[in-house]
Amino acid sequence: MDQRPRSYWATVVSMRESESGLSGYLIERFGIKTGDLRQDDAHVLARRLREFFEGAVPATAPAMGAAGLMGPSYRDEIMVQMLEMKMRELKRELQGEFWSSRAGALGTTSYEQYYAQMNIRTKGIDQIFPGLKTMPPVDEDHLGTIASHSCRPLLPGKESSENNEMLPGFLKALMSLDGAEDITSSSAGTISKIKVGKFIVEDTHKKMYLGGCAPDLTLRLAGSPLCAFGTIAVIELQTGSLDNKHRGKAVKYTKELLEANPDRPFAFCLLTNTEELQVFRASRTLRTSTRASGSEFVFECSDLVSLCEATSAGSLQGWEYIVQMFKLDASSFGQVAPELTTKNEVYIATSLLGSTKNSRVYGVKDGLKACKQHIKNRKRSFDTELAVLKKIAHSGGHPSLPKLLDFDQNQLLLVTEPVVTHLGGTFSFNTLKDILGALSHMHLNLKLVHRDIEPKHMGLDAQGLPCLIDVGSAVTMDETTANEILSGARPYYSGTLLFASDEVLDGLESGCVCVPKAAQDMVALVKSAYIMVHAGAEQSLMRCFPMNGSTEEKVTAVKSFWSTELSKETPAGNAWREVLIAGRLG
Known part of the structure; x- marks a missing residue:
């Protein structure tokens, strides 16, 4: 990609650049000549870039990154990296997935070649x-x-x-x-x-x-x-x-x-x-x-x-x-549709939003609501999540936390809103503030620890409001929970290890119990923010993570990654260490 001034990329990211201007740049950048049918593909790519940024970066949003802390130069660098990453992603999709009826969009692969392969x-x-x-x-x-x-x-x-x-x-x-x-x-x-x-x-x-x-x-x-x-x-x-x-x-x-x-x-x-x-x-x-x-x-x-x-x-x-x-x-x-029926309504799945070994989450109601179906032998997980959602509701709710709409205890179904668009490479200071507001409500008002803070559990709802979702791993911070964990035969932690706090990782490594604390969520949030504002960091993390390894091997890999990333002697590295220390203090 050519070296446009950072102010140009900032303009594109903030969506003040017109679609025609962006498509014109793409036509020039990829050497598409006048009359070439691929000009239509450039317009498609420009439109999809705009749609992505309109959904993820409002025109009025401040510069990106946890790091309003780090000055305009660092923020501009984040914007450059994020835009380049998104353009590469969409270009790959257009070449390999969204095939044009002629040549592959902005590429060389055609449907004839695809069929021949x-x-x-x-x-x-x-x-x-x-x-x-x-x-x-x-x-x-x-x-x-x-x-x-x-x-x-x-x-x-x-x-x-x-x-x-x-x-x-x-x-x-x-x-x-x-x-x-x-x-x-x-x-x-x-x-x-x-x-x-x-x-x-x-x-x-x-x-x-x-x-x-x-x-x-x-x-x-x-x-x-x-x-x-x-x-x-x-x-x-x-x-x-x-x-x-x-x-x-x-x-x-x-x-x-x-x-x-x-x-x-x-x-x-x-x-x-x-x-x-x-x-x-x-x-x-x-x-x-x-x-x-x-x-x-x-x-x-x-x-x-x-x-x-x-x-x-x-x-x-x-x-x-x-x-x-x-x-x-x-x-x-070959059509297979899940049965998503409560006492109140029959829900029709429109997409699969995610799946784990314990549950699947489907988009329903034109994709605006989420229907989570726990597998039959996971009644305890269902009951725990239902109790947390009810607790949120009884507190009056919070605009950045899930809202319980319907449930069925026989089918182990939970219907909630919102369905979020994942933040991907975009993470603004305002986003961080809204997520912190949701966490503060859980910690201070509900006495709950989320225990599974990671990038995929943060996103924007249909109105562009940042939200924290998936409270299925949340637990209370009272003595009962502590006693239950202390009486267990092994450490109990159901969230992802990739963004877990050092306290959680140390407990899993040593075999000691790990009592849920608010500071563990804060550390996980800082690590998630780091991943979302540093292009390529998530790929590096996943490359070093042994998916089929033992718990000990996974913990060692994750600790090594974060130790290396957060020990960099740069202004950005110093700032992240300070934020992480503040997170540990809760």
């Missing part, structure tokens, strides 16, 4: 989509509807315009199915959303909801919001003969569907030019609770089949496959 297995269509094996024989005069009457759909030809003719024409053909209903909310006169049985088919070619991608049509359950987590299947349309560029898109979409829902075993994308049909399936080979990498997926595609041409009686044509899809249930498409 995949090991795609080809099978018969009934092998790719096993749910269709139970279909009854089809008479050549009945290729149109779910019910008994004959109606061969009028589809636009493969040379028709993809968005202006083919897409609305395909939806119109689906309207020939019995019971199909146009539920388009727009008054433009063009069909864009229809309901067929329990499913909704929606025009999404302008909605980048799927990992930055926008499939032409999306199939979802009626009553479920449009989201990658809840998508049943996607349909991609193409003008002309089916090619590897669009096959690459189809493979990409199936991969995104699996990554959005780690419980989903497989996902489908149908590719058609309204004359031929090809079905793509991605299957999970390793069942894990974390986001899977491409190596954990198997990609398959069907042979080409004619969409509407009838052959001998009893054969299955492409359109009849599409028709019969609407008779299947969601599980036939």
Whole structure:
């Protein structure tokens, strides 16, 4: 990246730079010539940078960093590092995830190359989509509807315009199915959303909801919001003969569907030019609770089949496959949705916000609320967290702490707000003050120690207010807790070790008990702030942390990292040591 004056980067970060000015700089920076189609990608990147900073750094925010303590030069350096880090992150995403229909955005990889890199297995269509094996024989005069009457759909030809003719024409053909209903909310006169049985088919070619991608049509359950987590299947349309560029898109979409829902075993994308049909399936080979990498997926595609041409009686044509899809249930498409039901309401998951060995947290209510589901043998963890949330509520609540909205003791469900946007590389002095206010309320008014302060448990709510979340590890500071711990056979600490105080680490290392104290939260907050304002520090911490090591090995690695980081003889290092010492004093 070129060496613009720090004042320029400060302007960009504070969002006083216009989108057109930022995209103009990107076009110049990456050497995109006039007329190059990649100019659109530069505009996309500029818009996404603006969206990121608008959500994370309000225009009125002061300079970043815990460290208003360290003077304007240090703050400017933080801003430079953070912007460069975010640009690299978004550029990687645009190159590797949000593929353009031409070359990879601001890169060289195309969908054709992406498809060529995949090991795609080809099978018969009934092998790719096993749910269709139970279909009854089809008479050549009945290729149109779910019910008994004959109606061969009028589809636009493969040379028709993809968005202006083919897409609305395909939806119109689906309207020939019995019971199909146009539920388009727009008054433009063009069909864009229809309901067929329990499913909704929606025009999404302008909605980048799927990992930055926008499939032409999306199939979802009626009553479920449009989201990658809840998508049943996607349909991609193409003008002309089916090619590897669009096959690459189809493979990409199936991969995104699996990554959005780690419980989903497989996902489908149908590719058609309204004359031929090809079905793509991605299957999970390793069942894990974390986001899977491409190596954990198997990609398959069907042979080409004619969409509407009838052959001998009893054969299955492409359109009849599409028709019969609407008779299947969601599980036939690989869709797996958690049961999130309390006595008051049924909640529909729109995303997976996080998971641990004890629980999973889903976004519900269009992602504005969080629904935490504890596993069945973790009733004690559920009861503890519920008690803490009730204690917060009974105190009158706090704007920067979670609010309990609903719960179910049989299903071990907790519904709370807010859902936060993680701070990432942004951390302002005002953010620190709000988090300190939440901690002070817990320490002084509720006599609670959070015990799991780390960057991912701090974020901004929908209104931009800094919040401290996940109170599942919190405990009271009264004598009962101390006695309970003292009577235990081993040290008890359920928070992350990465940001734990030296007192906690020493206790775990020596086998001594560690009574919860407010100062432990303060030290963890200082360490979290350090990580968030120093680009690359978190990666360094994770590299030295032995994920599969013993507790002793983990403690040793964490103590070594922080000893090295906080012993640097620089103005910034000296300032951080002073802040850390103040944190230890509580």
